[in-house]
């Protein structure tokens with residue numbers, strides 16, 4: 001790890017003391033779309049002060065928003081299956097009383113809110129117009145396009161959720177602060193995302209599959225959550241680590257993922273050669289910019305669910 005050039009500052013705490021962990025491999029995908037150019041991955045940076053990891057440089061907010069607005073509907077099928085994190089949130093919610101108004105930030109087409117059930121009033125924030133329209137058709141009240149113009153709900157929400165959202169935000173502390181502002185004192189915030197402190201991520205560093213995904217720009221961990229929580233009037237109540245893979249995956253699948261990642265770690269060029277030979281599960285004729293992309297590690301326990309509670313006196 002080396003010190004970053006002077007012009008890089010932490011997007012969460014503004015510290016100028018930032019380290020570079022390494023180069024992120026290039027990609028030609030963004031939010032399920034194949035782009036007609038290869039995008040550089042940039043560098044994976046780490047802030048020793050607040051523990052955030054982040055991609056640098058970032059594309060402009062306008063470019064990112066344009067790419068999200070033209071998101072591929074094919075990618076939406078991901079939301080259709082029963083996801084581990086959805087299941088975890090619903091089970092946790094079932095243990096609580098006093099939750100009526102739920103705001104889902106990045107609610108997409110409203111399927112998560114529908115999944116948690118009709119015992120709650122549904123509110124959503126969504127930037128993609130088509131997805132927001134579909135959410136409305138499901139009964140979700142759309143109250144904003146993104147968290148930067150998140151209105152203060154009256155009355156405030158009992159629970160705000162961001163399911164696989166914070167890794168897309170260039171200002172993760174801004175997202176958490178906005179969510180804290182629209183939750184009642186004593187209410188909850190639930191975030192699910194990748195965990196940079198997972199052993200598999202520590203092993204692969206800047207070539208970890210999760211930070212290679214081009215639309216992922218901010219990467220948090222339990223240490224970051226504990227650092228930021230008191231600064232925005234929150235308390236970390238609960239952290240649960242989990243894997244995003246289907247629980248039914250076989251031992252063989254898990255071993256193959258380990259072997260592929262170790263091979264890539266030893267020699268990305270050798271791995272790219274194997275990909276060109278037809279191994280690795282990517283059609284390189286269709287995705288020519290993905291030859292050097294690292295293998296997934298879906299079976300790794302590299303995700304987490306964090307429950308924050310808003311302090312009663314904030």
Ligand SMILES: [Zn+2]
Pocket residue numbers: 010011012013014015047048049050051052
């Ligand atoms: Zn920082």
